[in-house]
Amino acid sequence: MESVVIQGVELHLSPADVLEWEWVGRPELLRQLLAAWMTLGEGDSPLSPRLVGKPGVGKTTLAAAAARALGRPVYVLQATMDTRPEDLL
DSSP: OEEEEETTEEEEEOOOBOOOOOOOSOHHHHHHHHHHTOOSSTTOOOOOOOOOOOTTSSHHHHHHHHHHHHTOOBOOOOOOTTOOGGGGO
């Protein structure tokens, strides 16, 4: 199991999910998400976009397609609408 230390706190990461889904939706949505995750310099941090919508509209598929385009792993979490990033640590 992989682990990482962030600000002195050791986090154990579960294995990444393997999703073979293909994005067949509107290409401009994928471009917008990729733009939000773009960094311009070494110390630059990407934005943290929140994908909001009804169940079944393709939010997870869109995120997985963007991660695949960037060569990044995918971790799927189930959460409520009011879950914040800091709630996950």
